[in-house]
Amino acid sequence: MNFKDLIRKNRSYRRFDASASISEDVLIGLIKLARITPSSSNRQPLKYVLSCSREWNAKIFECLAWAGSLADWPGPKESERPTGYIVILSDTQISEPKDTDVGIVAQTILLGAVDAGLGGCMLGSVKRNELAQILGLPEHLHISLVVALGKPVEKVTLVDAEPGGPIKYYRDEAQNHYVPKRKLDELSTKVYS
Amino acid sequence: MNFKDLIRKNRSYRRFDASASISEDVLIGLIKLARITPSSSNRQPLKYVLSCSREWNAKIFECLAWAGSLADWPGPKESERPTGYIVILSDTQISEPKDTDVGIVAQTILLGAVDAGLGGCMLGSVKRNELAQILGLPEHLHISLVVALGKPVEKVTLVDAEPGGPIKYYRDEAQNHYVPKRKLDELSTKVYS
16 A cells, blocks of 8 residues: 555544454564654653454453544444554653654554554543553553554545534444545645645 | 655764755645644644745845854854755644654654655754744744755765764764664564564
8 A cells, every 4th residue: 555545544433342352463563663763862751562362452441432523422332343453651760751753653553553453542531540551551650542453344434624614523324424625725834836 | 766765864964965955836835734734632723834934044044053062163164054954833722732742743744755856854953043033923922843845966875873872973084974863672662472
């Protein structure tokens, strides 16, 4: 797949085929990519917990909140839950959490997942204390973001957002998911050419 | 180029062929990709200033600090300066600056640049007040990051960093650039498979 198609195909997927398991090798492959991404002053403060075990996936799932803009949807039902997770940790013994680094690796992980025929979603709404306890994390490892992964079973469509108009994502009756994105004119404030 | 090679080829390049200009179309193409990346709660607070003009590139260059770890290198000489810039702005009227979003788009822009035969570097060390004044930015647009772009003319090589060992990038006498990256064992704290 060419890079532009990869970016287009990389949507925030929240419903998966729970029977399509992910291997440890696939998760480690994604960390290998994250490992060689740019890092602020090359400090590389990020570390990772990987899960593709049914038991641990279930424990992690309990600590997540899904789709803040879909008030009547509590998250994926059991048959549509993620089959893998990468928990992105910031090692505060190396530096203060650097969210720019977190975004760089999270996007890299998701693009790598799409490239491998999977998909996922970045989840920032996490019960951090609870998850840290479940994972037995030492205090200096701060949970920055959770990336949920799996084989997507939903259709996500981009639509143009009008300036000043609504930007919340929504679903139709068939549970198709729509995401309004601001138009190019609104994003590009000045062009010096 | 396949995605893994794209990630490998996407190094932080700081020396370019100043005679290889970048077109407005290329810069706009990169913003088109940034436009459809994930955004925290889909708020999309980021905006962009694009420059590929010799005059404006020079003004932006004066506001940047290069390669904090190379004490004796003040930045690229005139014949090796970037030929394009994308200044990433956070619109604080939409939300507080979200550095995760900044990392997501910055990585996407750089990967898109590499895909287009270019390369670049994320620069966080910016004279923000000075640059905001030069660009005539209103107060609600905060400068988050500057992405410098061009046709790279330097070789950047990754080397393994030993746990507890040095991680600062360095150059040899021929000005080849080396970047120590922490090894996989140090990054992956736990694997539940």
